[in-house]
Amino acid sequence: MRIRNILSSRFVLFTAALLSGCATSRQIAIDHPAIQASPFQPLPGFQVIDGDDYYLRLISEFDFKGNSVLKSGCTNMTPSYEKSELSAALIYSVRNDILKFNSEAPGFLYQAGAGKCNFKFDAKKVYLTPWIRLNSGKQTMVDYNFYTNANSDLDVAGLVGDINAASNLLALTGVGMGVAIMGQVAGQWVKNNQQTATASASAAPAEPAKQPSVKHSSESHSLPAAASFSGKTGTLNQIVFKVYEVAEGGANLFSSNTQPLGELKIYPEILPSLLLKTNADGLPDARDLSMEEIGYSPIKSASGEINLQQLIEQAKHPAKPNLKPDWNNYEEMESNCRKLKVLMKDLGFNKFDRNAVIYYFLTKNNDWKNYNISPQKAMSDDIRPKIMAAYRSKDFSQCLASDDYAVMKAMGLAVNTPSDWNQISESGQKKEQFFTPLKSIERQLISVLKNPNITEMERQLYPLLITGKRGDGTVLLQNHLGDFGLETLLKPAIAASAPAVSAATTAVVTGTGPSTPASPVAMIPGEGIIVDAQQLAQVFAALSVSELSCARPAPDQLGKAANNVGILLFTLQENRSRVKGGAMEFEFSGGKISRISFQLPSHRDFEQDVLDHPETGGCRIDPSFLTKLH
Incomplete structure (x- = not known):
């Protein structure tokens, strides 16, 4: 009987040990964090990474490896979660002192x-920060706190729930509007944890050896910065924690089985713009927008979603701009441009988004349009150098620097950088040099035509004229005024018996040659005749010129301005002839005139050229002047 009782007792003990051995428990362990670095480069067209070109945000995500080892060996996965005995949590503490x-x-x-299958594992994708400009975001520091606890009375789920509620606000946080959620949740949980453990120990029975002790542990570490940059190189650091499941107990009371559960990753993301689409090369594209369109861009905030214009208007900032200024007032536009730039920067927008908004804010101002005139239009003959200088002087320098114009240009916007203006100025100077000889001849010729003294006219003309055949003081005179009677103004007149002048043998009439006054007056041949300064002065005096235009390059057969042929229009005093006026075309070289041709408005179609191009070579002829020639 005694032996039977002893055997029965031993069987119960063995069975209890066996049952106890079958009741395994799981724990979570993490390895030291590993760093995986990846480089990033400056955006195309930029030499360095300046921190104002990207936005940065941090994300935490759990990557399960293969089938979940937590489910292995579990046939009943229906919800049967009861009061927990083991718990573990990894909590991030994120701070940025610059942004508070x-x-x-x-x-x-x-x-x-x-029990092996009585567990709960929660690992979701979490945004640790909102989008922050890279130069501020690189200062973001992350600490991780790993807590484990064997006290079933601690509300670990409540802790994580509170933190989730707080971190969800980040999903509603717009750029630069980081909600300052004070990191006291996890700290308070640790404090409560310690108080609960102390209370449990104080309330323990007189025989503590028979009661399970409360076990809890925590460790905290700082992680390296997620991003760094210097000059042309930048580095993004991804932090990886390897997470393991440790099963203890089972048939072998002294064994433990460790299996990889997955990887917890903290990785940075960078983006060049939050308001604009991005080209294939990674640059933001700001073309084909308007201030109204870009103002409707949705911005998320802690109070809900608003658009960009509302964000600017509702901002409490000392430099709050007026988005509806006097569009024609340059000083007011420049002042509000500056305020808008400061506000956008303080709201956290980078240089691409800032300058896109500023560009479309300024597009309603004419001074902005003039400053950003296209190089092709700037080199046209319709704009005088003084006007171009006035355009360039209103460069919004109190708001925009050369770097801002370079950013706008990189986004495809039509702006003139300082280098563009230098090229326009250089081209303008070359153009001025091209027309300088023409302007010199113009001043001398007009001075002669306005001189009422024929003797002085001759003295002025002599050094201004030259032909290859007769030398200084002579010029080839052509008449395309029809029956204007130009040949009758020559003294001595051309004899009717004079042979026709060919291109090879041009007739020469001088003031000292033999005269034939009895002979009939002949027409000036088409190729023209060579006259001297005295005869040309007589022609000019006899014309009785009333009005003169400025001189401009004469169009060639292709419609382009000839570089050595000028033309000016003139009207004659009333009742002086059957024509009211015409054009005087002159060919020059080396500062001297070699050919002068009087023309009707229809000859060489110069009248249409004036209508098509009122201003050429710095000379503007109003189309109304043409009506005086008919």
């Missing part, structure tokens, strides 16, 4: 009760 930003977010939460 503090927040906490969970990496994962694990809770387990007795």
